[in-house]
Amino acid sequence: MSEQPQVGSDAGLSKQRVVLEAVRMADREGVAGLSMRRLANALGAGAMSLYHYVASKEELLDAMIDVVFHEIELPAEETDWASAMRRRSVSARDVLASHPWAIGLMESRTSPGPANLRHREAVTACLRRAGFSVVMATHANWLLDCYVYGFALQEASLPFDTADEFADMAEAVYLPQLPADMFPYLNESAAVLFAEGYDPAQEFLFGLDLILAALEPLRTSV
Amino acid sequence: MSEQPQVGSDAGLSKQRVVLEAVRMADREGVAGLSMRRLANALGAGAMSLYHYVASKEELLDAMIDVVFHEIELPAEETDWASAMRRRSVSARDVLASHPWAIGLMESRTSPGPANLRHREAVTACLRRAGFSVVMATHANWLLDCYVYGFALQEASLPFDTADEFADMAEAVYLPQLPADMFPYLNESAAVLFAEGYDPAQEFLFGLDLILAALEPLRTSV
DNA sequence: AACTAGGCTCGTACGCTGTACGCTTTTCAC
DNA sequence: GTGAAAAGCGTACAGCGTACGAGCCTAGTT
Numbered sequence: 001m002s003e004q005p006q007v008g009s010d011a012g013l014s015k016q017r018v019v020l021e022a023v024r025m026a027d028r029e030g031v032a033g034l035s036m037r038r039l040a041n042a043l044g045a046g047a048m049s050l051y052h053y054v055a056s057k058e059e060l061l062d063a064m065i066d067v068v069f070h071e072i073e074l075p076a077e078e079t080d081w082a083s084a085m086r087r088r089s090v091s092a093r094d095v096l097a098s099h100p101w102a103i104g105l106m107e108s109r110t111s112p113g114p115a116n117l118r119h120r121e122a123v124t125a126c127l128r129r130a131g132f133s134v135v136m137a138t139h140a141n142w143l144l145d146c147y148v149y150g151f152a153l154q155e156a157s158l159p160f161d162t163a164d165e166f167a168d169m170a171e172a173v174y175l176p177q178l179p180a181d182m183f184p185y186l187n188e189s190a191a192v193l194f195a196e197g198y199d200p201a202q203e204f205l206f207g208l209d210l211i212l213a214a215l216e217p218l219r220t221s222v
Numbered sequence: 223m224s225e226q227p228q229v230g231s232d233a234g235l236s237k238q239r240v241v242l243e244a245v246r247m248a249d250r251e252g253v254a255g256l257s258m259r260r261l262a263n264a265l266g267a268g269a270m271s272l273y274h275y276v277a278s279k280e281e282l283l284d285a286m287i288d289v290v291f292h293e294i295e296l297p298a299e300e301t302d303w304a305s306a307m308r309r310r311s312v313s314a315r316d317v318l319a320s321h322p323w324a325i326g327l328m329e330s331r332t333s334p335g336p337a338n339l340r341h342r343e344a345v346t347a348c349l350r351r352a353g354f355s356v357v358m359a360t361h362a363n364w365l366l367d368c369y370v371y372g373f374a375l376q377e378a379s380l381p382f383d384t385a386d387e388f389a390d391m392a393e394a395v396y397l398p399q400l401p402a403d404m405f406p407y408l409n410e411s412a413a414v415l416f417a418e419g420y421d422p423a424q425e426f427l428f429g430l431d432l433i434l435a436a437l438e439p440l441r442t443s444v
Numbered sequence: 445a446a447c448t449a450g451g452c453t454c455g456t457a458c459g460c461t462g463t464a465c466g467c468t469t470t471t472c473a474c
Numbered sequence: 475g476t477g478a479a480a481a482g483c484g485t486a487c488a489g490c491g492t493a494c495g496a497g498c499c500t501a502g503t504t
Contacts, residue, residue, distance in 0.1 A: 124408060159332040
């Protein structure tokens with residue numbers, strides 16, 4: 001054993017090491033591939049050793065979600081509210097897209113972790129300081145989160161990651177499923193998207209900017 | 223056995239009976255409580271009998287999701303586009319709120335079922351007929367779906383269902399977790415929401431109407 | 445030096461899961 | 475009546491989360 005097992009070198013467990021390895025494993029193989037035994041194995045430990053750092057798998061999943069929230073950029077304080085919200089929303093999408101398992105886990109997790117709370121507080125602060133009323137700040141917060149999470153959810157359930165994969169996928173799987181007489185409009189859309197290419201990041205910005213612009217007049221100017 | 227086992231009376235299995243009972247079971251006890259053995263038991267059958275109607279549990283889950291989509295109202299054709307979208311979005315929220323397990327399942331399901339496709343086609347048709355371009359209709363479709371799914375996801379992860387439960391919950395669990403000095407803005411919000419009551423349905427309409435209003439000028443009038 | 449307390453590790457075991465395999469029963473066309 | 479197909483299911487296997495309790499290693503006290 002090393003002299004400071006807390007630090008998290010390659011020997012010696014810690015809650016942090018367990019949780020981070022779990023995140024890495026979920027990134028690689030999905031949350032379905034994450035089992036306590038396999039996780040312990042990856043850490044060079046016995047399965048039951050993990051339970052000294054984590055009360056249950058549920059708690060592990062909670063901690064993993066909070067790691068994800070921790071990666072999301074907090075809204076900057078110096079800029080205007082819309083730019084700050086834009087940046088943190090883009091960051092949230094990036095993070096959720098790189099941990100696609102996280103979004104599906106959120107449904108079942110009912111109590112927010114510390115990083116989640118910190119983030120909510122910072123967002124609410126940003127909105128309040130920009131002149132939104134308490135009620136309106138709550139609305140705006142919900143609305144933005146709905147959009148970000150909803151986007152991440154839809155993106156995670158897309159069967160492709162890149163534009164090239166989209167092209168392959170559309171030709172091989174999607175279009176044959178859509179007889180032109182039953183789905184004329186979807187065929188039309190698919191054709192256009194196929195021709196022009198489809199970029200999720202750009203799609204995200206469209207809705208985000210629309211929402212931000214629609215919220216702007218709802219703050220009482222300070 | 224009855225004479226027409228296909229029909230789905232109380233005797234005789236069928237894919238429909240299996241899937242519907244699975245949905246009912248998930249509604250009652252969550253998707254975690256749904257096992258092939260317990261499902262078979264509820265249907266008065268042996269576990270392996272289910273596999274004559276469903277290739278795997280994955281396929282069962284896909285079919286369950288499609289049942290949920292089937293329950294969502296299609297956009298009406300006779301009204302203006304905004305009313306039609308509003309109605310179907312409200313319907314979607316209602317349905318997803320009554321099957322909270324569904325939203326968490328969507329992340330892992332990559333190929334849309336027939337009811338899902340039918341719904342997408344109808345929505346796209348509604349938007350195109352209202353004068354949205356192909357690209358803009360895609361944007362609008364994504365944006366609305368993001369909002370609906372995101373809302374459902376957030377709603378599902380709330381630890382309460384009714385306003386009364388919210389009050390209890392806020393006092394017992396939420397507020398003690400939020401020291402006023404670290405989370406001044408969240409405390410402020412919680413106090414106001416606590417005083418005024420909090421209605422998810424109303425919250426949903428705020429964002430929905432904001433989005434619909436912001437989309438209106440983006441169609442080229444017909 | 446001997447002893448002890450407490451933190452850490454983990455082997456074993458239990459009840460559960462999805463489902464492959466193959467056997468039995470039922471249904472139906474001829 | 476007969477043969478074939480459809481429907482039902484008992485058994486078994488690998489893997490899951492985790493309760494339990496036994497072992498180890500270290501620090502502090504006597």
